Amino acid sequence: MDTTPKLRLAIVGGGIGGLALAVALSHMKIDQEIQVDIYESAARITQVGAGITFWPRTWEILKDLGMEDDLVAYMNPGQELPSKMNPKLALCYRKSDGGHNIMISDMAFPGGSITFHRADVQQVLLKHISSRVRIYLSKRLASYHEFPDGIQLRFKDGESAICDMLIGADGINSVVRKGFLKKVYNLSEPEATEAVRPLWSGTVVYRSLIDSNAIRRSMPNHPTLGKPMTYCGKHKHIITYPVSQGRLINTLAFVSDPHAEAIHFEGPSIINPSLDNVSSFFKHWSKEVRCITDHMTKPSRWGVEMVRPLETYSVGRITLLGDAAHAMTTHLANGASQAIEDAYILAHILAKASTQGIFSPEKIGAIYSTIRQPFSNAVAKASLEQGRYYEFSTAEFEDVAEGDAVSQERLRGLAKEIHDRMEWMWNSSISGDVQSALSMA
Ligand SMILES: Cc1cc2nc3c(=O)[nH]c(=O)nc-3n(C[C@H](O)[C@H](O)[C@H](O)COP(=O)(O)OP(=O)(O)OC[C@H]3O[C@@H](n4cnc5c(N)ncnc54)[C@H](O)[C@@H]3O)c2cc1C
Missing domain, CATH: 3.30.9.30 (D-Amino Acid Oxidase; Chain A, domain 2)
Incomplete structure (x- = not known):
């Protein structure tokens, strides 16, 4: 039996966005066909900060991915399960x-x-990731190099890895976004350094x-x-x-x-x-x-x-997700929710590719960006305005x-x-x- 994965998917960043993608791929059982590797710079998966609010639209996703029961255990007294009826x-x-x-x-x-404590949400996400997903800690991406058949990831510790599709879920100061901007806008190194800030x-x-x-x-x-x-x-x-x-x-x-x-x-x-x-x-x-x-x-x-609004979230084999694509102000309490939406949509597109038996990173990324870029960019704009009203x-x-x-x-x-x-x-x-x-x- 051929056990070669049909796609080697590298997720750089084990924050809420990267973990949510791994959960969605595990839940949809696509991790059986593709190799999913998470590379996280920290020595352990951890969440900086404290609380997080979820809204009915996000809850629908968390529920569909099978996490509702585990999250319920962390609810506050007086809180009820989100129900569109009440x-x-x-x-x-x-x-x-x-x-x-x-x-x-x-x-x-x-x-x-x-509302939840972030660490509680993270525990639930980790629990729902299949054991086939490999999580590498203390792996800080330094740069990457594209070649015709794939991408070579280079880490700060001198090691490297190869993937077919790279998901930059590495947050607001994304290293993946820097290379991405260089490619989309044909920028020099100093121009990209400025543009990525x-x-x-x-x-x-x-x-x-x-x-x-x-x-x-x-x-x-x-x-x-x-x-x-x-x-x-x-x-x-x-x-x-x-x-x-x-x-x-x-x-x-x-x-x-x-x-x-x-x-x-x-x-x-x-x-x-x-x-x-x-x-x-x-x-x-x-x-x-x-x-x-x-x-x-x-x-x-x-x-x-x-993040300066991006015109696309995907170019070639490289796709951005979560804060790496659209870090926004906190005023609509929606950055993590948008990362979860990104993950959910991307996983569905990968699942469809899996039923067709062909994984084209370029096509998958282009569809994802068509759906997600206008939506998350609009949320980011509204979030900034909301803060001004507050x-x-x-x-x-x-x-x-x-x-x-x-x-x-x-x-x-x-x-x-x-x-x-x-x-x-x-x-x-x-x-x-x-x-x-x-x-x-
Ligand atoms: C004060 C505040 C309150 C907020 N409240 C809410 C809220 O109530 N609801 C909500 O939906 N959102 C909220 N947000 C937004 C939310 O926190 C973010 O949008 C969300 O955490 C983004 O998740 P992410 O996985 O994309 O990025 P991150 O959480 O930043 O995760 C990125 C991960 O990538 C890793 N990484 C970074 N660089 C590298 C590298 N080079 N190589 C490998 N790994 C790397 C990091 O260590 C990290 O683990 C809030 C944000 C703030 C600041």
């Missing part, structure tokens, strides 16, 4: 920079949102996981003990939600410089621990907000960066300074803008995109 209170927005909280909106929608959105975020009991002791009825909260104000906002069965509160405090958008973030994009005192940015905000910021010990500070930074709120009162009518208009930019996350399904991809394959 509208659930999912997002609560307040204007809080004037010393107290003013209602913007309590948003309920079918399915609600569901992420753009800074003008925002930094202070992230912290707070012990829920600390909040409970200070403010027993603090709303975030039970639900996700977004506290909005001029050029700043705070998002909080419970994770890890309610034991921890995931906290993200955003501080923006509206004039700095679209330039590069200088210095390390993550500082940990930070010497900045987060409380000082929010000292005039509501008591609820101050209760949060006062408990943020040793937050890590991140530059909120994004922070009263759009043209219609130019007259509003920190702490200013804003009329109910204007706040209702703001709530509508926020709602309309998110509605697709619970009103649409990925199944139409799957069908479109399969019809092209």
Whole structure:
């Protein structure tokens, strides 16, 4: 019996995107026909950061890939399984920079949102990867070289490997994207070095996981003990939600410089621990907000960066997935969800190729990009705009300074803008995109 794989697929990067692709290929049993190798630079598979929100559209995928039961074990008290039948209170927005909280909106929608600790999600993903998938750790891709029949991957440790199709799932600072840009735009090395750099959105975020009991002791009825909260104000906002069965509160405090958008973030994009005192940015905000910021010990500070929009996610045998293709601001909480959507669509196209018995990396990548590039690029654009609405930074709120009162009518208009930019996350399904991809394959 011929055991030669029909395709050698290399996934560079074992983050949520790379792992989700391996899960989808395992679930669809394509790993029996193709050799799937994951090359991860870290010494162990780990997730930087804390919480992650999933929406009904993403949950549909996680469920279809058989992960629902395992994820349920990590749900927070009071959370229910996303169901499109029951509208659930999912997002609560307040204007809080004037010393107290003013209602913007309590948003309920079918399915609600569901929040997890990243490490829990990662454990579930790993559990669902077939043992045939080979995971190589401490393998940092340095460069790659294409030749007529394949690609040679060169790693920092001096070793190399060969594949037929390369999936760059190596995050915002993707090495694969650099070679990709060189090829698509015929760039020189210095031009590619510049083009691959992420753009800074003008925002930094202070992230912290707070012990829920600390909040409970200070403010027993603090709303975030039970639900996700977004506290909005001029050029700043705070998002909080419970994770890890309610034991921890995931906290993200955003501080923006509206004039700095679209330039590069200088210095390390993550500082940990930070010497900045987060409380000082929010000292005039509501008591609820101050209760949060006062408990943020040793937050890590991140530059909120994004990938310059790409015109395609695939060229020849090379395909980009997740943040490597479309790293976006966090304001729609959708980067990982988009990585999972990428993985799901790509796996379906590979599955169709498997039934046809022919794997053409070029064709597979081209179909994937046709479906995914317009969608994820649009999500990235909407995410940037959403952040501006959270922070009263759009043209219609130019007259509003920190702490200013804003009329109910204007706040209702703001709530509508926020709602309309998110509605697709619970009103649409990925199944139409799957069908479109399969019809092209
Ligand atoms: C503050 C914050 C909050 C967020 N909240 C949400 C949310 O609620 N919901 C949501 O959907 N998204 C959220 N996101 C976005 C989400 O975290 C990312 O979009 C997601 O992690 C991208 O996954 P990825 O696998 O594409 O990339 P990554 O998670 O960055 O994984 C890339 C992997 O590649 C490895 N790697 C890098 N370079 C190399 C190399 N040269 N060779 C080999 N391996 C390499 C890395 O070690 C890493 O493991 C948030 C992001 C931030 C910053």
